Amino acid sequence: MKRASLPSRSAMALGGAAVxxxxxxxxxxxxxxxxxxxxxxxxxxxxHALSLDSYVAAFEGQPFARVLLNSALVAAVTTLVTxxxxxxxxxxxxxxxxxxxSLLLSAALAVSMFPPIATVSPLYLALKExxxxxxxxxxxxxxTTFALPLALWVLTGFFRDIPDELYRAARVDGCTxxxxxxxxxxxxxxxxxATTAILVFIFSWNEFLYALTFTSSPxxxxxxxxxxxxxxxxxxxxxxxxxASVIATLPLVLVALVFQKxxxxxxxxxxxxx
Amino acid sequence: xxxxxxxRLTKSFGPGADVVKSIDLEIQDGEFMTLVGPSGCGKSxxxxxxxxxxxxxxxxxxxxxxxxxxxxxxxRDVAMVFQSYxxxxxxxxxxxxxxxxxxxxxxxxxxxxxxxxxxERLEIAHLLERKPRELxxxxxxxxxxxxxxxxxxxxxxxxxxxxxxxxxxxxxxxxELKKLHEExxxxxxxxxxxxxxxxxxxxxxxxxxxxxxxxxxxxxxxYEEPASIFVAxxxxxxxxxxxxPDVLAQQAPRDGLLLGVRPEDLExxxxxxxxxxxxxxxxxxxxxxxxAETFVTVSxxxxxxxxxxxxxxxxxxxxxxxxxxxxxxxxxRALWFDEATQRRVSPA
Amino acid sequence: xxERPAHGYLFVAPSAAVLFFVALCPIAFAVWxxxxxxxxxxxxxxxxxxxxxxxxxxxxxxxxxxxxxxxxTVVSLAIELVLGLAIALLLDRATRGRGLLRAAVLVPWxxxxxxxxxxxxxxxxxxxxxxxRLLPVHxxxxxxxxxxxxxxxxxxxxxxxxxxxxxxxLAGLAGIPDELYRAARVDGASxxxxFFAIxxxxxxxxxxxxxxFRALDALRVFDAIFVLTGGGPANTTETxxxxxxxxxxxxxxxxxxxxxxxxTFAIVVLVSTVYLRTIGRSAGVAR
Numbered sequence: 025m026k027r028a029s030l031p032s033r034s035a036m037a038l039g040g041a042a043v044x045x046x047x048x049x050x051x052x053x054x055x056x057x058x059x060x061x062x063x064x065x066x067x068x069x070x071x072h073a074l075s076l077d078s079y080v081a082a083f084e085g086q087p088f089a090r091v092l093l094n095s096a097l098v099a100a101v102t103t104l105v106t107x108x109x110x111x112x113x114x115x116x117x118x119x120x121x122x123x124x125x126s127l128l129l130s131a132a133l134a135v136s137m138f139p140p141i142a143t144v145s146p147l148y149l150a151l152k153e154x155x156x157x158x159x160x161x162x163x164x165x166x167x168t169t170f171a172l173p174l175a176l177w178v179l180t181g182f183f184r185d186i187p188d189e190l191y192r193a194a195r196v197d198g199c200t201x202x203x204x205x206x207x208x209x210x211x212x213x214x215x216x217x218a219t220t221a222i223l224v225f226i227f228s229w230n231e232f233l234y235a236l237t238f239t240s241s242p243x244x245x246x247x248x249x250x251x252x253x254x255x256x257x258x259x260x261x262x263x264x265x266x267x268a269s270v271i272a273t274l275p276l277v278l279v280a281l282v283f284q285k286x287x288x289x290x291x292x293x294x295x296x297x298x
Numbered sequence: 299x300x301x302x303x304x305x306r307l308t309k310s311f312g313p314g315a316d317v318v319k320s321i322d323l324e325i326q327d328g329e330f331m332t333l334v335g336p337s338g339c340g341k342s343x344x345x346x347x348x349x350x351x352x353x354x355x356x357x358x359x360x361x362x363x364x365x366x367x368x369x370x371x372x373x374r375d376v377a378m379v380f381q382s383y384x385x386x387x388x389x390x391x392x393x394x395x396x397x398x399x400x401x402x403x404x405x406x407x408x409x410x411x412x413x414x415x416x417x418e419r420l421e422i423a424h425l426l427e428r429k430p431r432e433l434x435x436x437x438x439x440x441x442x443x444x445x446x447x448x449x450x451x452x453x454x455x456x457x458x459x460x461x462x463x464x465x466x467x468x469x470x471x472x473x474e475l476k477k478l479h480e481e482x483x484x485x486x487x488x489x490x491x492x493x494x495x496x497x498x499x500x501x502x503x504x505x506x507x508x509x510x511x512x513x514x515x516x517x518x519x520x521y522e523e524p525a526s527i528f529v530a531x532x533x534x535x536x537x538x539x540x541x542x543p544d545v546l547a548q549q550a551p552r553d554g555l556l557l558g559v560r561p562e563d564l565e566x567x568x569x570x571x572x573x574x575x576x577x578x579x580x581x582x583x584x585x586x587x588x589x590a591e592t593f594v595t596v597s598x599x600x601x602x603x604x605x606x607x608x609x610x611x612x613x614x615x616x617x618x619x620x621x622x623x624x625x626x627x628x629x630x631r632a633l634w635f636d637e638a639t640q641r642r643v644s645p646a
Numbered sequence: 647x648x649e650r651p652a653h654g655y656l657f658v659a660p661s662a663a664v665l666f667f668v669a670l671c672p673i674a675f676a677v678w679x680x681x682x683x684x685x686x687x688x689x690x691x692x693x694x695x696x697x698x699x700x701x702x703x704x705x706x707x708x709x710x711x712x713x714x715x716x717x718x719t720v721v722s723l724a725i726e727l728v729l730g731l732a733i734a735l736l737l738d739r740a741t742r743g744r745g746l747l748r749a750a751v752l753v754p755w756x757x758x759x760x761x762x763x764x765x766x767x768x769x770x771x772x773x774x775x776x777x778x779r780l781l782p783v784h785x786x787x788x789x790x791x792x793x794x795x796x797x798x799x800x801x802x803x804x805x806x807x808x809x810x811x812x813x814x815x816l817a818g819l820a821g822i823p824d825e826l827y828r829a830a831r832v833d834g835a836s837x838x839x840x841f842f843a844i845x846x847x848x849x850x851x852x853x854x855x856x857x858x859f860r861a862l863d864a865l866r867v868f869d870a871i872f873v874l875t876g877g878g879p880a881n882t883t884e885t886x887x888x889x890x891x892x893x894x895x896x897x898x899x900x901x902x903x904x905x906x907x908x909x910t911f912a913i914v915v916l917v918s919t920v921y922l923r924t925i926g927r928s929a930g931v932a933r
Contacts, residue, residue, distance in 0.1 A: 039736050040743055044750045050805065051753055053776060054765050109660040116657035128662055135669040137914055139866040141887045142907040145679055145900045146672035169668040172661060201653040230758035232869040237895060248760035252873045262768055269761045280756035281749045288748065291810070292817035351828055372834025384829035388847045397843075398833035445833070 051277070058266035078263035079271070085261070086250060087243050088268060095247040095272075098160045099228040102167040106175050106224050107217060109168065114179035115205050115213075119191055129176075136173035140233045151238060158244045166234050171224045178223065178290050182216025183209065219290035222283055226276060247272045300362035300452035300485055301327045302348060307357035309343050317343045319509040320357065325453075326501075330479050330486045334496040334532070335506035341489045342457060344506075348487060349455055350374050361452055372401065377446035378455040382462060383438045385430040391417070391441050392426040398449045416448045436467050443478070453485040460495065472498060493533045497521065505529050527558070527640045530633065536561050536593055536608040540635060545599040546607070546627050547578035551634070551645050558633035558642075564609035565626045566594050568617055577626040580607075582617045589613070596625050673911070679904035685897075698905040708906065710881060711889040712913075718796065718871075718885060719864035722803045726860060727853070729804065730811030737812065738819045751809040759806060763873030766802045789875050792882040799871045799883050806870065807863070811856055818852025819845070858921055865914050886910040 061075040082088050117125055147166055148157070156162035186209060194204035210217075235246040245253075251272060254265050280287060302325040309318040318340045325331045333341040346352040348359055350371035358367045366374045377398070385394050392413055399409045417423040420440045430438055439459065446454055459475075460468045476499050479486055490496055496503050497517045505512040505520065505528075513525040517533075524530035530538045543550040543557040550557065567577075580598035583606055592615040596607050609625060617623065636643050683694045702708055737747055754762065769776045772787040788798045822845065830840045868887040871877065877884035877892065884892075890910060894903030 040747055043733055043747060048750045048753055050765050050769060109664060112657040113661035116654045120654040122654040131665050135665055137862055139887055139910045139914060141890045142676050142911045143672040145894055145904050146675035165668055169664050172664060232760050248758045251764055252760050265764055269764060273757045273761055276756045277753055280752045284749055284752055288813055291813055349832055371831040378832045380825050380829060382825055384825040386844060401834040
C-alpha cells in the first residue's frame with residue numbers, strides 16, 4: 025500500500041479523465057470523422073448515420089492497398105534483419121568480454137543522435153547509384169541502420185538480465201559460443217526479442233523522412249508519405265484522410281494496447297539502463 | 299519514554315483474510331519487547347499499526363495512555379528502524395540524521411547540535427559528510443539508529459533491522475543494540491523471525507502465529523515453559539523432540555500425551571554397558587560435529603511421533619552411520635503435550 | 647567472462663558493419679558534400695572549401711531556423727516535463743484504472759507522427775476544424791498565422807511526446823524504494839515535503855536522461871512540422887531540418903543542403919556534450 029493519502033480520489037479521477045480526453049480524444053475524433061458520410065464530414069456533433077464512404081474513397085483515389093502492403097513489407101523485413109543483426113551483437117556486448125565494446129556502443133549512440141537529414145543526401149546519391157531508389161529494399165537498408173541503436177540498447181539490457189551461469193553451463197556442456205547463443209540464450213531472450221520487434225516494427229512503419237525522399241512513384245510509397253500527400257480533386261479530402269489514417273494506425277494502436285506492458289518495459293529498459 | 303497498549307487490535311484485508319486477530323498487549327515503559335514468529339504471522343503488520351503506517355480494521359493503539367489510532371505516523375512520537383535502513387541515498391549522513399527534526403521545524407542550531415551529539419554517541423561523527431552508499435553495512439545501521447535517536451521519541455520500533463547483515467556483523471550489532479537499550483532504558487518494540495535474537499535481546503517476548511498471540515513472557519520462561527508444541531518448537535536449535543513416549547522407552551502419565559525433550563536433555567552412548575534404566579535403543583543416523591559439541595541424530599521407532607530424534611553430545615563423540623546406540627532422556631526436564639490440543643500440560 | 651576474442655568479434659561484426667557503412671560513412675560523405683557546390687540537376691560539382699560555411703554564418707534564414715528550433719525545443723520540453731511528471735505521478739499512484747490510463751497514454755506514441763500531424767491539422771482547420779469552432783475566438787487560422795502556427799506545432803509535439811516522458815519518469819519513480827516513503831512518514835514529512843525532499847531529488851537521473859533524449863529529438867524535429875505547416879507560414883515554423891530538406895530536395899542544392907545538415911548535427915553534438923559534462927555528471931548519469 026503506497027502513500028495513498030495524497031491527492032484525493034476525486035482529484036485523481038479528474039486528472040485521469042483529463043489525460044484520457046487529451047490523449048485519446050483526437051484519435052477518437054479522427055475515427056468519428058472517418059465514419060461520417062461525405063456530406064456530414066464537417067459537422068460537430070455525433071453522426072446520425074455511420075458510413076464507410078470515406079474508407080472506400082480512400083482506396084479509390086490512390087493505390088492505398090498497395091501502399092499498405094509496401095509499409096508492411098518494409099517494416100517486416102526491417103524487423104527481421106534488425107533482430108538478426110542486433111541479437112548477436114547484443115549477446116556479445118552483454119555476456120562476452122571484448123575490447124572495443126564501448127566503441128561500438130558510442131558509435132550506436134552517435135548514430136542515434138544524427139539528425140536523419142544529415143544522411144539524406146549521401147544515401148540518396150548512393151541508392152541512386154545502385155538503383156535502389158524507389159524500392160522497398162532501398163528503405164530497408166537505412167531503416168535497419170537507424171533502428172539498430174534502439175535494438176541494441178533494448179536487447180543488451182535483456183541479455184544482461186539472463187544469469188551468466190546459464191551461458192557458462194552451456195559451454196561446459198559442450199556448446200560452442202554460437203550454439204550456446206542459439207540454443208540457450210536466444211530462447212530465454214524471447215520476451216526481449218518480441219519487445220524489440222514491436223518497437224522496430226512501429227519505428228519503420230512510422231518513418232517519414234527517408235520514405236519521402238527515397239520514393240517517388242505513388243505505387244512505391246509507404247503509408248506516412250501517402251497520407252501526407254493525399255489529394256482530392258477539390259479541397260482536402262478530410263474524410264478520406266481520416267479513413268486512411270484510421271486504417272494505417274488502428275493495427276498499431278491495437279498492437280500497442282495488447283503489448284503495452286512489453287512496450288513500456290522495453291522503452292524504459294533502453295533508456296534507464298542506457 | 300512510554301507504555302504502549304494494543305487493545306483488540308485487528309487488521310483484515312477482507313473476509314477470511316485476517317492478518318491480525320484482535321490482539322491485546324501491554325508493553326511496559328522502558329521494556330525491550332520482541333514480537334517473534336514465522337513469516338506471515340502478522341508481526342510486521344502489528345509494528346506498522348503501532349507506527350501508524352497502516353490503519354487498523356478495528357481496535358486501538360495507545361501510547362502513554364493516549365489513543366493515537368487516528369494520528370499520522372509523524373504525530374505519534376515514535377521512531378522506526380527499517381530492515382534495509384531506508385537511508386535517503388541523496389542526502390549526507392548529517393542531513394539524514396537531521397531530517398525528522400527539519401520536518402518538525404526545530405531551529406537549525408538545535409538540529410546541528412543534536413545531530414552532532416547523536417553522531418558522537420554512535421561513533422559516526424567522522425562520517426557526517428558522507429553519503430549512505432559510501433558506508434559499510436554496520437555504519438548504515440548506526441545511521442538508521444541515529445535517525446531514530448535524534449528525535450528522542452517515546453518509543454523505538456525495529457523492523458527486522460539485523461536481517462540484512464552477515465553473521466558476524468549481526469552478532470556485533472545485536473550486542474550494540476542490547477547495550478543501547480541498557481543505556482537509554484527506552485521502550486523498544488522489536489520484530490524478528492530469529493529466535494536467537496528474541497532470546498538474547500528481550501525483556502519479554504510475544505510469540506505470534508497466524509495473527510494471534512501464542513504466548514507472552516520473559517524469554518527464559520518461554521523456553522522452559524512453552525505454552526504449546528508450536529512455541530516449544532520455535533525456540534531452541536536444534537528443535538525440541540516431540541515423540542510418543544514409548545519411543546524413548548517412557549510411560550505417559552495418561553493417554554493422548556506426547557513427550558517433548560530438548561536435545562540438550564538427551565544423552566547418547568554407543569556402549570550398551572553404559573545404558574542405565576530408561577534408555578531406548580536405536581541406531582545412529584547422522585553425526586554433525588560443531589566444534590564445541592556434536593549434534594547426533596538417532597533413528598528410533600516408526601510412525602508420526604517416532605522416527606528420528608536429535609541430541610547434543612560432547613565434542614569428541616564419533617560413530618558410524620547405522621551403529622547401534624542407546625539414548626536416554628532426562629525426565630526431570632521433560633515436557634508433556636496433549637496430542638489433541640497441542641498444548642502443554644502438567645504431568646500430574 | 648573471458649572468451650577467445652575471435653568469437654566475440656564475429657557476433658558483433660554485422661552490427662558494426664551496418665553502422666559503419668550505412669551510417670558513419672554517409673556522415674563523412676555529407677561532410678565532404680558540404681564542402682562542395684553540388685547542384686544535382688545542373689550536374690554542377692566543384693570543391694569550394696569553406697565557402698558554404700561562410701555563407702551559413704551570414705544566412706539570415708539559417709539563424710531564423712535556428713531560433714525557431716531552439717524556441718520549439720525549449721518550450722515543448724518544459725511543458726512535456728511538467729505534464730509528463732504529473733502523469734507519471736498519477737500512473738504511479740492510481741490503483742484502479744492504471745491499465746486504461748497507460749493504454750491511453752500509449753496511443754499518441756503508436757501513431758505515426760505524420761498521421762498525428764494530419765489529425766491535428768484537421769482539428770485546427772480554420773473552416774471545419776473542431777477546435778476553432780469550440781473556442782470563443784472564431785477567426786483564427788492557427789496554422790496560417792505566424793504567431794499561432796509555432797504553438798500549434800508545439801501542441802502537437804506535446805501530444806505526441808509527453809507519453810514517452812511520462813513512461814520514462816514512471817520508471818524512475820518505480821525505482822524509488824517504498825521503504826523511503828515509509829521512513830519519511832514516520833519522520834513526520836508532509837506529502838509536499840516528501841515530494842520535494844525525496845521524490846524529486848531521487849528522480850534526478852531519470853529527469854536528466856529524459857531531458858537529453860527529448861532535447862535531441864526536438865532539435866532534429868522534421869516530420870510533425872513538415873506535415874502540419876510545411877515550415878510556413880512565411881518560414882515561421884521552419885526548423886533546421888526542414889530548411890536543410892528544402893534546400894536539398896526542392897532547390898536541389900546538395901552542397902549547401904549538406905552544409906546545413908552538418909551544422910544541425912554539430913549543434914546536436916554540442917548540446918549533448920555540454921549537457922553530459924555539466925548536468926549529466928551531477929545528476930549521476932553514467933557515461
